[in-house]
Amino acid sequence: MKVLVCETPNKLNFTEQVIPTPKKGESLLKIKRIGVCGTDIHAIAGKQPYFTYPRVLGHEIAAEYVEGDAANLSPGDKVTVIPYLTQGIDIASKMGKPNCATDMKVLGVHIDGAMCEYIVVPTAALITTKGMSYDQLVLVEPLAIGAHAIRRAQIIPGEFVFVIGAGTIGLGIIKLAKLSGAKIIAMDVDSSRLAHAKRLGADYTLNPLGDDIDANLTNITKGDMPTLIFDASGNVQIINKAFNYMAHGGRYVLVGIQNQDIVFSHPEFHKREGTLMSSRNAVKDDFNDIIFKFQNKLLKPDDFITKRVKFKDAREYLSESPEVLKSGIKTVIEF
Incomplete structure (x- = not known):
């Protein structure tokens, strides 16, 4: 072979x-x-x-x-x-x-x-699986990673969710978070990926190359800032900066991975009573969740x-x- x-x-x-x-x-x-x-x-x-x-x-x-x-x-x-x-x-x-x-x-x-x-x-x-195509099956694992992150975060319907990075994992999180009833703010430096995020349900899109992220998040959330942040970029500078974007009482989920140290202000994080968690890979329940969504046409390979x-x-x-x-x-x- x-x-x-x-x-x-x-x-x-x-x-x-x-x-x-x-x-x-x-x-x-x-x-x-x-x-x-x-x-x-x-x-x-x-x-x-x-x-x-x-x-x-x-x-x-x-x-x-x-x-x-x-x-x-x-x-x-x-x-x-x-x-x-x-x-x-x-x-x-x-x-x-x-x-x-x-x-x-x-x-x-x-x-x-x-x-x-x-x-x-x-x-x-x-x-x-029964009745699934190869195109659906090849997407189960990457989308299950997003499903695992969503399950870790325990999305509250109606809350503002800020997704950083609109690659496959980030787009999966956007789609699944939208299905969970969240209001989605997507950020990426690639305008074509942001357009794709919009098609998958992002309510707002931001590009740090031209947008004032802090001001836009403040305006969109009416001063509250996002209560849930997912990093799917794996960019250490963005990861560190995003601690400042988290609402008081908010959660921050690191899905992307990089090999440097994360550095943030302890007083700023502490006063928010923030929750920081990583989300690694997926478990069988996440795979089954994605399969269910494909079988019920909530997800499509062409997306x-x-x-x-x-x-x-x-x-x-x-x-x-x-x-x-x-x-x-x-x-x-x-x-």
Whole structure:
């Protein structure tokens, strides 16, 4: 089978490998779609935390079940995968948080992922669905990250929610927060992404390259400021500055990740009695939530997929500059 390997930063090559054989507790999948994630782009550029080389990228998966010991699956069934693999015995798992388990290994990050024609994964990681397309399935994992952040935040209908960063994750949060009844303020430096955010339900859009963010937030919220902020940018300067945008009694959820220190004024945060939380990955309930929304037509693949690349052309495409790779919303590699 053909496998695309990221050997070192900015160096990808196709190799030939034997199709793996599943062992007990494993299943063999034939890959049909892989979503290109910010994690992949950062890894290619040499800027991804928790990452080593060489590595096969790819953790947003839509696949066909081939063989294994899944009791409720037959060859040809469509599946997606929870790519955060853990034994499920550590303290986080016991608290219902396998998404941040101490022994967690993420496909395409800590261990080889699915940028290949076939992959073996633990059967327990499979998510089974009926009647869903591969385009829907490849979006389940990235949208589940947004669903997890929404569930962590406990949105109050009618509150002002400020979403920083309108990439795939940010747009997913915008759409899901809108479905939860929030009033959405979206911020990004890319005007095309802000237009996309508007189509997905953002009530207001702001661009820090030309807008006075503090003044606009004050005006929109009538002086209260947003009661809930999501950062999906991973930009440390913006993350630090956004503490000043939080309402008294507000919550701040860090979804994007970067590798520097977060610095903020303790007195300013303290007087707000602010709540700061991170949101990492997703759990099975989040995957099922997104599947339910797809099945009930609350979400559509065309709202997110903006580019398609054939697997045979993936090396050439992924060798483009980070700016090119980040353009659009979601690129899907098709097999």
